[in-house]
Amino acid sequence: MTSKKTIKSAFESMLFVWGDPLDVKVAAEVFNIDFKEAYGYFLELAQEYSDEGRGIEIREIDKKFQFCTRLENNDYIEKLCSPTKEKRLSQPALEVLAIIAYKQPVTKGEIESIRGIKCDRVLEGLAKKELIAEVGRSSGIGRPILYGTTPEFLKNFGFKDLGDLPEIEDIGETVQKEEENESIDYQQIALDFREA
Amino acid sequence: MTSKKTIKSAFESMLFVWGDPLDVKVAAEVFNIDFKEAYGYFLELAQEYSDEGRGIEIREIDKKFQFCTRLENNDYIEKLCSPTKEKRLSQPALEVLAIIAYKQPVTKGEIESIRGIKCDRVLEGLAKKELIAEVGRSSGIGRPILYGTTPEFLKNFGFKDLGDLPEIEDIGETVQKEEENESIDYQQIALDFREA
């Protein structure tokens, strides 16, 4: 049997060569160990890099792991070179993406009813960027396509998995809380309105 | 002034993004430090990766540094990158495997007497694929090797244990049914023989 130290070292080499997120399952097969054991080693490695404050980190994306640079070193990297950056998403794209991320699987109709406007072009753009994908068909009338987010979405936004998404209830509460706190102001403004 | 820890971490990020051997001079310029200081940090980093037995190493090439994989892990990388080819077992191999599965522990002689044909090569192949293994010696004349199936065999078929093997009685019934259907063919053959 291969020692833990050897396996972990090999995993680092494999992560480095692979570049893309490396599936834990695939890595486990190389050593004929089970998923759980391999997953544990990856977590340990990730912890080590993080604890040591290394300039490279191991991040988890959807049961896959990948080497990447430390966020804090961005300025230095940019001083060294100007890496090609992906274009940022437009406001409509971000909104549609948010709806899909939280409500997936979701149909185009549902998205449009929340935003009150058509979103064919936006969906197309997001699919082209591989941030969303068709994940099935609804059982509803016309069997509309269901959309969901992709591992690429997780990667780009730094989520380990969908559980990493900020709680949507929290967002709702924040809205309500703010409303409550500010209700006095509203009344005052309301007063102003009447005076005006 | 930037701390040594920050600089070293940034150097790691820079090495990672740069990919090619990174000139110490260029790296030093990012922090406005002199060559000697930067060179020292790179050497320290290289030493750290080496001491910790990391799967990635920092090697020096002509006053430049570069991340690379640990040589000892080459076999594992090869295993990761080598595509697997699906290979099906031959009919003789499956037969021998079935006999071993149901009759284990069983000697080569017993298998051969059931199949009426030699099976050394087949046994060799199955053992190489780790589907069967020697499990002991018979007390019979010449103390022949006893064969049995391996955990790899169970894994391949998705069996939890040998109790998961389909009942052999069931197989017998299936065979009989098919035999009845084919009995006409036998008679025809019998006729041919007599005429010849």
Added chain:
Amino acid sequence: MAYKVKLDIFEGPFDLLVYLIENAEMNIYDIKVSEITSQYLNYLSLLQDYNIELASEFMVLAATLIEIKSKMLLPRPKIDGDESAYEDPRAELVQKILEYKKFKTAAENLEQLEELGLKIYSKPQEDLSQYTKEPDEFIDLDLSQFVKAFNLFIQKKKKIEDIHKRYEKIEQDRMSVEDRMIEIRGLFKAKSGIAFHDLIADNQDKYDIVLTFVSVLELIRLNTVSVRQHTSLGEIYLTLKKPKGGELHHDE
């Protein structure tokens, strides 16, 4: 109060509505429908003045706002004097606005995360061709295949047994009693007495042994040889009888 129209293209009718409500600093739960409707309509006509193409959805919301406004003007029907039984015409709109705002906030969060994400770099895959060797063999098996193989084997075996049952084994041409008798008599040319045991070689099968025994019996019957057994189950000795009249002859 005069409000300044922001000539942004809003993403949708809700986006515009939320903007107007927030700009007017209204409480979402207590929208002044009359005021917001006129602002909304003013904005739409302004956009049209600038020849900005408007999606029909903006008009749909305008119609909804006007409908709510008219409902608000109607006296509230009091059911048994219970105020709570009265449904606010704005309720559905408020729900929709809240739902939209929820995702607008989520989108803003995503935007921030996207910005962070863009500051983290991964590296491209190495040239893997230097590592790829001969593909590994991978055994692909399933239960049905396994059972099928075993069935096939049992069938084959039964077929062979069946064939064995139906056909008699054709014996090779073997030595006859006559031939064996001549052979045995020939042996007496070298010696006068022979042990029966010596007539049977170790490698002889049942047929050969029986053949030899029958041949000996025949020779006795013909008076060619005499046999003697000293002890019960002991060795049988054969001796050649002196022929009475030269050649062997078949009497009877």
